[in-house]
Amino acid sequence: MSTDSPASTTSPASPEGQPAAPGFDQLKLGPAMLANLDRLGYKTMTAIQAASLPISLAGRDLIAQAKTGSGKTAAFAIPLLTRLDASRLQVQAIVLCPTRELADQVTQELRRLARAEENIKILTLTGGVKMGGQRHSLAFGAHVVVGTPGRVMDLLERGNLDLGEVNTLVLDEADRMLDMGFHDSIAWVASHLPVQRQTLLFSATYPEGIARLAARFLRQPERISVQAQHDAGKIEQRFYEVTESERLATVARLLNHFRPVSTLAFCNTKQQCRQLVELLQAAGFSALALHGELEQRERDQVLVQFAQRSCSVLVATDIAARGLDIGGLEAVINVDVTPDAEVHVHRIGRTGRVDQAGLALNLVSGKEMVVLSQIEKMQGRPAQWHELASLKPASAEPLQAPMATLQLLVERREKIRAGDILGALTGDGGIAGDKIGKITIGEFSSYVAVQRDLARVALRHLAATKVKGKVVRVRLL
Ligand code: ADP
Ligand code: MG
Numbered sequence: 001m002s003t004d005s006p007a008s009t010t011s012p013a014s015p016e017g018q019p020a021a022p023g024f025d026q027l028k029l030g031p032a033m034l035a036n037l038d039r040l041g042y043k044t045m046t047a048i049q050a051a052s053l054p055i056s057l058a059g060r061d062l063i064a065q066a067k068t069g070s071g072k073t074a075a076f077a078i079p080l081l082t083r084l085d086a087s088r089l090q091v092q093a094i095v096l097c098p099t100r101e102l103a104d105q106v107t108q109e110l111r112r113l114a115r116a117e118e119n120i121k122i123l124t125l126t127g128g129v130k131m132g133g134q135r136h137s138l139a140f141g142a143h144v145v146v147g148t149p150g151r152v153m154d155l156l157e158r159g160n161l162d163l164g165e166v167n168t169l170v171l172d173e174a175d176r177m178l179d180m181g182f183h184d185s186i187a188w189v190a191s192h193l194p195v196q197r198q199t200l201l202f203s204a205t206y207p208e209g210i211a212r213l214a215a216r217f218l219r220q221p222e223r224i225s226v227q228a229q230h231d232a233g234k235i236e237q238r239f240y241e242v243t244e245s246e247r248l249a250t251v252a253r254l255l256n257h258f259r260p261v262s263t264l265a266f267c268n269t270k271q272q273c274r275q276l277v278e279l280l281q282a283a284g285f286s287a288l289a290l291h292g293e294l295e296q297r298e299r300d301q302v303l304v305q306f307a308q309r310s311c312s313v314l315v316a317t318d319i320a321a322r323g324l325d326i327g328g329l330e331a332v333i334n335v336d337v338t339p340d341a342e343v344h345v346h347r348i349g350r351t352g353r354v355d356q357a358g359l360a361l362n363l364v365s366g367k368e369m370v371v372l373s374q375i376e377k378m379q380g381r382p383a384q385w386h387e388l389a390s391l392k393p394a395s396a397e398p399l400q401a402p403m404a405t406l407q408l409l410v411e412r413r414e415k416i417r418a419g420d421i422l423g424a425l426t427g428d429g430g431i432a433g434d435k436i437g438k439i440t441i442g443e444f445s446s447y448v449a450v451q452r453d454l455a456r457v458a459l460r461h462l463a464a465t466k467v468k469g470k471v472v473r474v475r476l477l
């Protein structure tokens with residue numbers, strides 16, 4: 001495989017003077033949509049957007065393959081939203097996703113992109129949440145639903161969901177839905193949709209099952225693929241040879257040397273994840289694990305803390321991290337070498353997104369050298385080795401996350417907004433606005449990041465203040 005990916009010809013113009021990427025204004029989009037994209041900071045299309053939008057906006061069925069973080073959501077959200085008739089409160093588009101987290105992420109991105117229009121109702125229908133609330137929301141109507149196949153099936157079966165007016169079906173992360181055994185549920189849901197519709201299938205990989213799924217549900221689809229290769233220059237990869245006994249402790253040395261704000265550390269097993277997190281926490285790092293055994297609520301909290309920069313190291317298996325939009329990472333650490341060279345490419349692609357340079361640090365033991373040679377072959381270049389002795393702590397303090405996260409136990413349906421939380425925190429002798437980070441409004445809780453050294457002050461202040469006229473329970477995660 002060549003390292004010269006199609007992505008590099010259409011990705012945003014780099015300082016090295018690559019050709020400028022196409023803007024959204026080349027597409028037939030309304031002025032409100034264009035203005036909103038501009039407001040979101042989407043100045044140019046990503047490679048997959050540039051390749052797919054002309055096809056999807058023309059109404060064709062599509063199979064689109066591109067790596068995680070390449071902007072696939074907007075690639076289906078834009079055509080879907082463009083076709084909506086806001087005056088008809090009926091479900092006109094459905095997006096199926098493999099997990100609740102992914103469905104939540106898609107809903108968030110859809111809501112941001114839908115701001116161009118007044119009052120587009122988007123509902124998330126996933127398991128892990130009681131069905132009553134979803135049935136209630138459905139009774140009030142929605143334009144778009146985003147859900148997992150299982151829950152959508154349940155709601156269809158009970159007659160709470162009517163898909164008779166749907167004109168767009170999106171299968172997001174289709175490869176993963178197949179891995180999770182959703183083939184039959186997808187088929188069942190599709191059988192409740194009008195035959196006259198557009199179907200858009202998105203996937204990070206293109207295994208055989210996808211071709212079969214597409215043959216069943218898509219009509220003369222166009223197939224496009226943006227290679228899973230990264231711009232070689234954008235990610236600096238460093239390799240360190242370690243013995244098994246020094247592997248985990250070396251992760252701490254890497255962190256103290258490079259001091260990245262956010263790092264995703266990949267292990268091959270859950271066991272290794274657990275041991276690494278224990279070691280890092282004992283050494284004073286803010287590290288959390290993401291693995292399949294966490295409850296949904298715990299997973300959500302881990303991801304929020306990582307996104308809010310309150311956790312500097314997220315330790316994950318490939319399965320747990322797959323498909324998640326965890327972006328803008330300073331570093332990825334391959335604690336173990338993956339036996340699959342393609343997985344390596346996906347892992348390191350988590351760093352160095354859009355216009356940022358990335359750092360991928362790799363620990364390799366003697367017996368992993370054979371696997372590593374596969375990776376070198378696939379990347380078309382040799383590993384750059386560095387000495388462990390070169391790792392010197394950049395400061396006497398262990399690396400700390402810059403922020404801490406406060407959890408507010410208040411439900412979304414109370415219509416709490418980020419501004420309410422910001423107002424409560426800054427008002428009346430509270431803390432300065434520039435010490436406050438990201439605010440995340442969740443279904444059952446909201447989360448706000450505050451500068452770490454002010455966490456206790458902020459906690460006390462919030463506990464003694466009303467948020468939107470109410471006393472809310474707050475805790476420090
Ligand atoms: P994927 O589904 O391919 O993993 P996402 O749709 O989650 O990727 O997008 C990854 C990130 O890139 C998101 O934070 C999204 O807001 C951002 N993004 C998408 N399109 C653009 C664009 N054209 N310009 C800038 N950022 C974008
Ligand atoms: Mg996605």
